[in-house]
Amino acid sequence: MSTNQPPAPSTAPSTGKSLGLLSxxxxxxxIYQGAVAALVPFFLAERAYSYAAASGIVLAASLLSSVAQPLFGALTDKWSLPWLLPVSTLAAGIGVALSGLSGSYALTLAVVAVSGIGVAAYHPEAARIARIASRGSHNAMGLFSLGGNIGFAAAPLMVSAVVATGGLRASPLLVVPALAGAALCAAALRTVNGTTTAATTASAAARRVGKDDWRAFLTMSGAIVCRSIVFVGLSAFISLYARQRTGGGDVAGTAALFVLYLGGAVGTVAGGRLATRYGRIAVVRWSYALTLPAVAGTVLVPGPFLYLFIALTSAGLYVPFSLHVTLGQDYLPRHVGTAGGVTLGLTVSVGGLASPLIGAAADATSLRTALTPLIAFPALGWLLVRTLHEPDMPEATTAPAPIPHHNTSPSPGP
Structure with a gap:
């Protein structure tokens, strides 16, 4: 294994470049995960959808994504599928770009579902390659997650700029980020190729010595489901809710969604740094605990202070986000692709299942009443994560070569 050490310095710049391109x-x-929620107010305005019908569109993107992503994760446990990155990026963009062209509700659901499948196919393989490029660093994986959060934050601004000026018929313009993303993915794959063999060899060794802790993984997954219900519920309706609570128009709603997503970018960066100092489990526990009053403020406090609580909610929800991924990978060292598919996909997207219930309750009562139950979910998540422990790290017993050493925890999955 010592023969792997000399090339390490020369590969460090390329892996850093790869991580930047992947981010x-x-x-x-x-952008296309955030774009679906950002389109909801425009579907209501132009097509007179009810709250329940609009939330069904969010469900269409979430449902297939949540089901498909663990399947793609299981595939990446067995095979390397780097071509999925540019192809899935294009699928995600094309689905959203077509969503505004037809007044047919069924066709809108279908193309949004295609976008959801594209998102599902992208994440497990991208996280696997990012894990290689990051050499197992929690902060570096946080950078990869930060890229996604920035995309979320940009979505309402992009959708507002395109659809508010040209209507839903202008939605084909929303494919532009997908074209750029596909090119970036292709460039990232070219720069990371030199490190995949060493990382894959180390991962195979890790599978021989690692032990899966399914109980801890499933407990954490339950907590992520609670987080997902809060996040997806707010994503679908915070734009409409901000208009009601502040008396503002489109700008007030777009600003609320932007704050919700942008706070996630800040939270993700903070999560990696706090975990380095205090440990992942401690940071995850405190995040769920502090999210409870933040969600309560978002739902109950009127006026401009609403934006402060939205920002605090977003940070609380996103501080543990990249930590969930690395913890999941370390709990399941023999099934890291599956772990990535679940932590990045199933338990994140499953919150979309709650959206139609929130929409139906809003139609029957009010949006505030429908959102109030979300306050309980951070508390339930905290009860689950307080039972977690730091996973065993099998890499401590493996060879010290730079790239393999930092990747002995995962298998070829993300």
């Missing part, structure tokens, strides 16, 4: 590509893909 930018991640931003382009996650």
């Amino acid at each position: 930018l590509g991640h931003a382009c893909v996650d």
Whole structure:
């Protein structure tokens, strides 16, 4: 294994470049996760959808994504599928770009579902390659997650700029980030190729010595489901809710969604740094605990202070985001692709299942009443994560070569 040490310095710049390109590509893909929620007010305005019908569009993107992503994760446990990155990026963009062209509700659901499948196909393989490029660094994986959060934050601004001026018929312009993202992914794959063999060899060794802790993984997954319900519920309706609570128009709604997503970018960066100092489990526990009053303020406090609580909610929800991914990978060292598919996909997207219930409750009562139950979910998540422990790290017993050493925890998955 010592023969691997000399090339390490020469590969460090290329892996750093790869991670940067992957982060930018991640931003382009996650624009389309944020774009679906950002389109909801325009669907209501132009097509007179009810709250329940509009939330069904969010569900269409979330449902197939949540089901498909663990399947793609399982595939990346067995095979390297780097071609998925540019192809899935294009699928995510094309689905959203077509969503405004037809007044047919069924066709709108279908193309949004295609976008959701594209998002699902992208994340496990991208996280696998990012794990290689980051050499197992929590802060570096946080940078990859940050790219996605920036994409989320850019989504309402992009959708507002395109659709508010040209209507839903202008939606084909929304494909532009997908074209850029596909090019970035292709460039990232070219720069990372030199490190994949060494990382894959180390990962195979890790599978021989690692032990899966399914109980801890499933407990953490339950907490992520709670987080997902809060995040997706707010994503779908915070724009409409901000208009009601502040008395503002389109700008007030777009600003609220932007703050929700932008706070995630700040939270992700803070999460990696706090975990380095205090440990991942401690940071995850405090994040869920502090999210409870933040969500309560978002739902209950009127006027401009609403934006402060939205920002605090976003930070609280996103501080543990990249930590969930690395913890999941370390809990399941023999099934890291599956772990990535679940932590990045199933448990994140499953919150979309709650959106139609929130929409139906809003139609029957009020949007404030429908959003109030979201306050309980951070508390439930905290009860689950307080039972977690730091996973065993099998890499401590493996060879010290730079790239393999930092990648002995995961398998070829993300």
